[in-house]
Amino acid sequence: MRYLCLVYPTEEFGPTAEQARAFLGFRASAQQAGVYLDAGRLQPADTATTLRDHAGEYVLTDGPFAEIKEQLGGYVVLDCADLDEAVAWVAKLPGVRDGAVEIRPLMELRA
């Protein structure tokens, strides 16, 4: 099952050279275990643009969809057997100390 892991760091998070190296290490082992699908870091929230649909009319606004203290900082997509396996990998993710990660299963689309 695919899990989208949304990373919410508590404060401005690097990446320092050391953090980047730590992430590459995580990716290598997750790839080797066959659970890694994708990952990405987001630019800061002030670069965000939000599109809203009002009865077919698009309205663009500057900024993230929801102004909350903890902003989404990045994501990882993992393919794991179950939630426990996903949790075990997320716990090894560098850069989440004192932050939080929301683990959401993805719906499997059937044609």
Add this chain to the structure above:
Amino acid sequence: MSELSRPVSGVEGPARDDELSLIFMCCHPALDINARVPLTLRSVCGLTTSAIATVFLVPEATMAQRLVRAKRKIRDARIPFRIPPKDALPARLHDVLRVVYLVYTEGHRVSQGPELVRADLCEQAIRLARVLHELLPDEPEATGLLALLLLTDARRPGRVDDQGHIVLLADQDRSRWNRAQIEAGSALVEAALAQRKPGTYQLQAAIAALHSTAPSSHETDWREIAAVYGELIRHEPSPVVEANRAVAVAMAEGPAAGLVILDTLRANPQMDRWPQLHMARADLLERLDRRRDAAEAYRLALQLEPPEVEREFIARRLRGITR
């Protein structure tokens, strides 16, 4: 082999592993804490949704919805049906033991709800604790929980009199306690503590054993009980445990020594709103012959809206003082 140490219902091998896997699934920390106890009662113990709703004092439809939501999460987030691997086991076992403990306290609580259902919860909790103890013999906290439940349950016949009134531990008819169960519980707690990995259930069981094996309240080793409470606070730092320690200290060293601890706890606003704290203070004040202060403390407890049975108990004591 005695009745109490007999393996549960003769189920062995894979069936037992399945049951354990089911328990770990229903008590998974990714599930809402308010859903874990009901789900365990429904899926592991086979209670009906309507009986569970009665225990939790919610409409049946509300409970049904809570169960459906939990089952949907298990399916959609794929919460595994499995005994956790060794490295994750202690933490996960802690979550499971807590659920089993809550199943028991729901049954043990003197509150509304049909007596039959509540007695069934106590039995189910003991059965689950026994399964965990037998399958995980190297986890002394599982043994400790089983011991605690057996020892507490052994005293159940003495807790309430024929009119349904609460009877204080000191006034209970100890001949009504279940001796065989007390012996089984005491032996278990000793075996658990011998593994030298103490934890909150083992220590609570040790306290229960000291109470249960004493011939009377004044022949109880209160000094030892106060010491074990002191140890328990290190594992479970909570003002409620400290309040219990205060009561034991009062018995060992005199009411004034206990009162000092209880009065200190009043600085915590949450504790000051806890009726039991004021009931305990009132009892010590009464023993110090400070009747006016005792009556004041009982009135304070009444204002905090304690459960019905306790309200009745306080009113009785209050009448005794002010007469």
